[in-house]
Amino acid sequence: xxxxxxxxxxxxxxxxxxxxxxxxxxxxxxxxxxxxxxxxxxxxxxxxxxxxxxxxxxxxxxxxxxxxxxxxxxxxxxxxxxxxxxxxxxxxxxxxxxxxxxxxxxxxxxxxxxxxxxxxxxxxxxxxxxxxxxxxxxxxxxxxxxxxxxxxxxxxxxxxxxxxxxxxxxxxxxxxxxxxxxxxxxxxxxxxxxxxxxxxxxxxxxxxxxxxxxxxxxxxxxxxxxxxxxxxxxxxxxxxxxxxxxxxxxxxxxxxxxxxxxxxxxxxxxxxxxxxxxxxxxxxxxxxxxxxxxxxxxxxxxxxxxxxxxxxxxxxxxxxxxxxxxxxxxxxxxxxxxxxxxxxxxxxxxxxxxxxxxxxxxxxxxxxxxxxxxxxxxxxxxxxxxxxxxxxxxxxxxxxxxxxxxxxxxxxxxxxxxxxxxxxxxxxxxxxxxxxxxxxxxxxxxxxxxxxxxxxxxxxxxxxxxxxxxxxxxxxxxxxxx
Numbered sequence: 285x286x287x288x289x290x291x292x293x294x295x296x297x298x299x300x301x302x303x304x305x306x307x308x309x310x311x312x313x314x315x316x317x318x319x320x321x322x323x324x325x326x327x328x329x330x331x332x333x334x335x336x337x338x339x340x341x342x343x344x345x346x347x348x349x350x351x352x353x354x355x356x357x358x359x360x361x362x363x364x365x366x367x368x369x370x371x372x373x374x375x376x377x378x379x380x381x382x383x384x385x386x387x388x389x390x391x392x393x394x395x396x397x398x399x400x401x402x403x404x405x406x407x408x409x410x411x412x413x414x415x416x417x418x419x420x421x422x423x424x425x426x427x428x429x430x431x432x433x434x435x436x437x438x439x440x441x442x443x444x445x446x447x448x449x450x451x452x453x454x455x456x457x458x459x460x461x462x463x464x465x466x467x468x469x470x471x472x473x474x475x476x477x478x479x480x481x482x483x484x485x486x487x488x489x490x491x492x493x494x495x496x497x498x499x500x501x502x503x504x505x506x507x508x509x510x511x512x513x514x515x516x517x518x519x520x521x522x523x524x525x526x527x528x529x530x531x532x533x534x535x536x537x538x539x540x541x542x543x544x545x546x547x548x549x550x551x552x553x554x555x556x557x558x559x560x561x562x563x564x565x566x567x568x569x570x571x572x573x574x575x576x577x578x579x580x581x582x583x584x585x586x587x588x589x590x591x592x593x594x595x596x597x598x599x600x601x602x603x604x605x606x607x608x609x610x611x612x613x614x615x616x617x618x619x620x621x622x623x624x625x626x627x628x629x630x631x632x633x634x635x636x637x638x639x640x641x642x643x644x645x646x647x648x649x650x651x652x653x654x655x656x657x658x659x660x661x662x663x664x665x666x667x668x669x670x671x672x673x674x675x676x677x678x679x680x681x682x683x684x685x686x687x688x689x690x691x692x693x694x695x696x697x698x699x700x701x702x703x704x705x706x707x708x709x710x711x712x713x714x715x716x717x718x719x720x721x722x723x724x725x726x727x728x729x730x731x732x733x734x735x736x737x738x739x740x741x742x743x744x745x746x747x748x749x750x751x752x753x754x755x756x757x758x759x760x761x762x763x764x765x766x
Contacts, residue, residue, distance in 0.1 A: 306421050307402065313415040314477060315395075317351060325352035345458060347472060394478055397501060404505035405515035409445070409484060414477040416449040423516065427509060434513045441513070444520035451527045452483070460668035461551035464676045464691060466543045468530070470553040479555065482610050483562075487523040492559050492610035526566055529577075533695040535725040538577065541691055544588060544677055548596050551669025555609050556602065557595060560616025564745065567617070572743035574729075576624075579742065581723055582734035583627040585687025586634050590623060592677065594647050601648050621745040622646045628742060631734070684717030685727055697724040 329352035412419035471479035482492040490496035702709030
């Protein structure tokens with residue numbers, strides 16, 4: 285009977301059904317989660333209840349807790365699903381899907397755009413990072429048999445996607461803050477794909493704003509498989525390369541601590557701080573990026589002290605006057621740039637009257653805020669996060685070369701205080717200190733920048749004002765930074 289049924293289906297129709305099923309499966313995973321995620325959430329909830337755990341909802345997080353309760357209700361028969369059958373091909377089914385969502389819980393303009401341009405390399409990259417467990421469905425399984433030579437590159441894209449997802453979103457963000465380990469990007473629910481798109485727009489050289497993303501997402505939607513896979517590979521390589529400047533054990537890694545740079549003092553994640561830092565650090569060509577990293581590392585300790593003290597003021601001022609997220613990418617980046625220029629000008633003397641006078645022109649002075657006091661006995665999540673964050677950052681050791689905070693559980697290298705190769709320093713604990721990977725491998729340039737022996741020019745900060753300029757900078761460029 286099954287064989288007869290297969291013979292009755294037209295091959296083209298069978299292919300359309302298969303493709304439609306893949307797209308629906310991926311959309312479900314992207315929008316509401318996979319079946320397995322609901323099963324695992326329900327199992328975790330059951331275990332916590334049996335263990336008589338406290339604060340179960342907080343431990344699990346809102347999304348996982350909702351999924352667990354939903355599955356419990358479904359298993360009890362308290363929830364059912366309505367199914368609508370439509371006759372016709374894949375295009376009719378797709379239009380019906382969009383019409384149903386518009387009559388019920390409407391898809392956002394962004395979600396419709398993602399569906400409409402789902403074949404583009406940018407859309408595939410966004411969706412595969414957002415639904416990383418199904419990443420191969422967007423790449424390897426989409427490559428036709430006649431393009432067998434693309435299979436290997438498609439598999440590499442899947443590997444890249446998994447590394448990007450892991451670097452950006454692991455470990456999971458939970459408040460109140462309990463650990464130094466926090467993700468570079470925080471996004472929950474249907475915001476996740478959009479935030480990923482903002483980040484990828486940055487790594488492609490733009491500011492992460494909507495017009496830039498719109499142009500990227502439509503750039504090659506009608507291209508052939510070879511072009512789309514090659515472009516997808518370039519997008520993921522660009523993103524990974526930029527992330528390698530921030531995290532990991534690469535020799536170019538600054539090992540930036542997200543909690544110090546991208547979170548307010550009360551543990552609130554601020555993506556504009558992350559976007560602005562990426563946009564600023566990676567502005568210009570390879571040589572300009574190196575120069576910026578040398579000078580940044582020369583005064584990193586002072587840079588972090590100022591940032592830690594004033595990032596709340598920066599966020600509040602920009603948010604009040606302009607907006608948030610990618611709306612203030614340029615303004616946030618400008619703050620980082622002007623701060624570093626002052627540190628170079630005053631050789632890191634942040635307590636001098638001259639420095640403070642000029643710095644007050646960058647950051648709008650504010651009156652000290654009153655301590656957050658509540659009437660009840662229990663401390664709030666903000667209060668808990670604030671003291672934990674402060675204690676964690678205070679307790680961190682510093683890099684022996686740049687003076688910036690260093691996570692001893694992160695990517696740490698060990699430096700000879702008296703150089704081993706040049707000055708015959710001993711390999712002993714007395715002649716050892718910990719350092720960031722970039723600092724350890726660029727020590728000479730950093731120390732020269734600190735005293736300006738070589739007269740390293742301060743790299744101009746490149747402001748991108750049009751998407752055309754942004755695409756010329758990095759769009760689908762296979763070249764990695766050195």
